[in-house]
Amino acid sequence: MGLAQTYELWRELMLQGDASWWQEFFVRFYQAFLENNRWQQYLEGVGTTLLVTAMALILGVVLGVVVAMVRTAHDQQRPGQRNFLLGVINFICKVYVTVIRGTPMMVQILIMGLVIFASSRNFTMVGTLTLGINSGAYVAEIIRGGLMSLDPGQMEAGRSLGLNYLDTMRFIVIPQAFKAILPALGNEFIILLKDTSMISVIGGQELIYFARNILNRTFDAMFPLVGSACIYLVLVLIFTWLQGKLERRLRQSDRR
Amino acid sequence: MIDVKNLSKSFGDNLVLDHIDQHIYPGEKVVVIGPSGSGKSTFLRCLNLLEIPTAGTITFDGVEVTDPKADIDKIRQQMGMVFQHFNLFPNMTIRKNITLAPVQTKLMSQAEADDTATTLLKRVGLTEKADAYPAQLSGGQKQRIAIVRALAMKPKLMLFDEPTSALDPEMVGEVLEVMKELAVGGMTMVVVTHEMGFAREVGSRVLFMDEGHVMEEGKPEDIFSRPQNPRLQEFLSKVLH
Ligand SMILES: Nc1ncnc2c1ncn2[C@@H]1O[C@H](COP(=O)(O)OP(=O)(O)O)[C@@H](O)[C@H]1O
Ligand SMILES: [Mg+2]
Numbered sequence: 312m313g314l315a316q317t318y319e320l321w322r323e324l325m326l327q328g329d330a331s332w333w334q335e336f337f338v339r340f341y342q343a344f345l346e347n348n349r350w351q352q353y354l355e356g357v358g359t360t361l362l363v364t365a366m367a368l369i370l371g372v373v374l375g376v377v378v379a380m381v382r383t384a385h386d387q388q389r390p391g392q393r394n395f396l397l398g399v400i401n402f403i404c405k406v407y408v409t410v411i412r413g414t415p416m417m418v419q420i421l422i423m424g425l426v427i428f429a430s431s432r433n434f435t436m437v438g439t440l441t442l443g444i445n446s447g448a449y450v451a452e453i454i455r456g457g458l459m460s461l462d463p464g465q466m467e468a469g470r471s472l473g474l475n476y477l478d479t480m481r482f483i484v485i486p487q488a489f490k491a492i493l494p495a496l497g498n499e500f501i502i503l504l505k506d507t508s509m510i511s512v513i514g515g516q517e518l519i520y521f522a523r524n525i526l527n528r529t530f531d532a533m534f535p536l537v538g539s540a541c542i543y544l545v546l547v548l549i550f551t552w553l554q555g556k557l558e559r560r561l562r563q564s565d566r567r
Numbered sequence: 568m569i570d571v572k573n574l575s576k577s578f579g580d581n582l583v584l585d586h587i588d589q590h591i592y593p594g595e596k597v598v599v600i601g602p603s604g605s606g607k608s609t610f611l612r613c614l615n616l617l618e619i620p621t622a623g624t625i626t627f628d629g630v631e632v633t634d635p636k637a638d639i640d641k642i643r644q645q646m647g648m649v650f651q652h653f654n655l656f657p658n659m660t661i662r663k664n665i666t667l668a669p670v671q672t673k674l675m676s677q678a679e680a681d682d683t684a685t686t687l688l689k690r691v692g693l694t695e696k697a698d699a700y701p702a703q704l705s706g707g708q709k710q711r712i713a714i715v716r717a718l719a720m721k722p723k724l725m726l727f728d729e730p731t732s733a734l735d736p737e738m739v740g741e742v743l744e745v746m747k748e749l750a751v752g753g754m755t756m757v758v759v760t761h762e763m764g765f766a767r768e769v770g771s772r773v774l775f776m777d778e779g780h781v782m783e784e785g786k787p788e789d790i791f792s793r794p795q796n797p798r799l800q801e802f803l804s805k806v807l808h
Pocket of ligand 1: 578581583601602603604605606607608609610
């Protein structure tokens with residue numbers, strides 16, 4: 312007897328109220344994941360989730376690096392020699408970080424989807440853009456903190472050897488700052504991965520979007536939602552493991 | 568070798584160096600002493616432009632360092648600097664610490680730089696630490712490496728800012744020993760230090776700084792045996808007990 316036939320049989324039992332708990336469990340599981348090859352929808356959702364995460368991450372890191380550079384350059388100016396243009400750009404960056412960090416992600420997604428890009432039909436793209444802009448503000452603060460935490464003596468030592476600013480950044484400052492911020496950056500990445508679920512409120516077609524479609528068809532909330540939760544958990548565990556490996560490799564130089 | 572004219576530096580309203588004129592000749596070992604906060608570090612850091620002077624000019628080997636168009640990286644390549652807190656690069660092995668600058672500034676190929684590192688490490692007795700990371704070294708070892716790292720650029724002049732002040736007492740000797748050898752080898756040196764024994768033994772000229780001025784200067788025997796300035800007398804009575 313195949314799975315499909317078993318399902319039909321037990322579903323009858325269930326409708327008559329005669330099914331045991333494990334038969335009902337199977338029926339609901341089958342409906343949530345196997346019927347009409349629904350697992351393909353989850354797979355597609357996971358694919359979109361990962362793609363949205365990756366694109367938002369790239370946008371977030373680019374924005375974060377730029378904003379962190381502007382703010383660090385501005386703060387490192389010598390008193391009395393402040394550059395006006397840099398001051399203006401720094402002010403814009405500050406407003407950006409303040410607004411993003413001061414308002415809920417959900418509100419940002421709704422405003423982007425229903426106000427700013429109200430006419431756009433590409434909901435996933437609008438959602439990705441929002442996530443990237445949001446993440447950029449947090450990444451900027453993480454990078455800025457990393458650069459500020461580094462002993463200024465490192466930059467001075469590099470420059471005193473005759474290395475130029477860029478080489479000193481490249482070989483000395485950035486590798487150390489990167490190592491220092493990696494845990495926070497990993498954390499931000501994980502938050503981003505989970506926050507992709509919110510773009511479904513404006514029609515972004517990631518994992519939760521499909522899960523909700525399925526629950527609307529089968530009238531069963533538990534299996535699609537708990538199933539999605541498990542998928543997120545597995546993804547997060549995989550990335551946490553990878554991050555741990557990377558951190559262990561970078562910690563090589565701390566051996567005593 | 569270095570000509571300092573009318574050098575002033577202030578941080579905000581705080582005038583830290585007040586019209587300093589100095590000339591440092593090739594082969595000289597100038598030792599700078601003075602109370603904390605008197606501007607010794609600032610003076611040293613102005614020489615390689617880690618601090619930008621507020622006024623005055625500094626000329627190094629005929630090149631005006633303070634000229635905004637000067638190639639400061641080129642100039643710094645010829646002036647080594649050793650810091651109080653070593654400032655080794657913790658993310659690199661000792662060998663990489665030493666070879667990074669010579670290779671990146673195209674002074675040497677990687678192979679030449681590696682040879683230089685090996686030779687220098689041998690000179691300070693730390694050959695076996697080449698592949699260690701700074702975190703695995705003692706303070707005295709770190710400072711000897713910092714000196715070697717600066718020497719790898721084959722500088723014409725070495726600046727030392729209290730190189731032994733952050734060390735445990737038992738490690739001071741090994742660092743001073745390396746500096747003495749360097750002095751005997753003919754290196755031009757400017758050393759800020761509280762090690763009066765070193766000043767007396769190695770210095771060819773001692774500068775006493777106080778409140779942004781060079782209050783008194785002269786041969787070590789004069790400075791230490793016949794101090795003229797009352798501030799210097801007071802300072803020496805404190806540091807020599
Ligand atoms: N980056 C800086 N910003 C502001 N003030 C500084 C800075 N560096 C040094 N100073 C001030 O300059 C004075 C001289 O400092 P410094 O040259 O370090 O003295 P020393 O090395 O003789 O102890 C001190 O009063 C110190 O507070
Ligand atoms: Mg000092």
